[in-house]
Amino acid sequence: QVQLVESGGGLVQSGGSLRLSCAASGRSRGLYAMGWFRQAPLKQREFVAVTTDSGGTIAYADSVLGRFTISRDNAKNTVSLQMDSLKPEDTAVYYCALGRDSVSVRSGTVDYWGQGTQVTVSS
Numbered sequence: 001q002v003q004l005v006e007s008g009g010g011l012v013q014s015g016g017s018l019r020l021s022c023a024a025s026g027r028s029r030g031l032y033a034m035g036w037f038r039q040a041p042l043k044q045r046e047f048v049a050v051t052t053d054s055g056g057t058i059a060y061a062d063s064v065l066g067r068f069t070i071s072r073d074n075a076k077n078t079v080s081l082q083m084d085s086l087k088p089e090d091t092a093v094y095y096c097a098l099g100r101d102s103v104s105v106r107s108g109t110v111d112y113w114g115q116g117t118q119v120t121v122s123s
Contacts, residue, residue, distance in 0.1 A: 002026040002112045004096045009117030012086055016121070020081040022096030022114055031098050031112070033057075033105040034072060034079040038092035038119075045095065049081060050105045057102040064090075086121045094119050 008020040020036065035050030049070040051058045058070060069082040079096065096114035099105035 002028050002031070002098060004098060004112055004114035006094065006096045006114045006117040009094060009119045011120045011122065014086060014088055014121055014123050016086050017082070017084045018086065018119060020083065020094055020096075020117060020119070022079045024077045024079075024096075024098060024112075028077075028098060028112075031100055033099050033102045035097045035099075035102075035105045036070065036079075036081045037095045037097055037108075037110075038090075039095070039116075040089075040092040043092075045108075047106050047108070048094070050097075050102045051079065052102050059102060059106055083119070086119075088121045088123045090119060091121050092119060093117065 003025045006022045032053045036048040039045040049060045051070045067085045072079045093116040095116045097110040098112040099110045
């Protein structure tokens with residue numbers, strides 16, 4: 001069993017920055033990709049970013065490309081999301097995700113989810 005615990009959400013003004021972190025604990029054998037999704041009120045959960053344990057594959061949603069940066073620390077078993085130039089439309093609950101590979105995670109085939117952390121961007 002794996003636990004994912006997110007931290008770093010909060011309230012920020014438009015144009016500001018936030019950094020989310022996710023710590024994984026437990027047995028994650030065979031699960032190599034970690035990523036982030038988000039869900040705004042009344043909307044479906046959507047993919048944000050994903051990275052593999054080697055860092056060789058990194059992908060972003062078009063809506064965050066150039067503003068968000070995903071990174072991974074394999075020694076600490078954590079994944080982070082640096083969010084810059086935040087916009088009100090980035091307001092959502094952000095979820096950490098762990099899955100088999102980047103293609104699976106990006107498509108929403110996720111083995112473990114975190115509990116979510118709220119990000120609110122005011123205009």
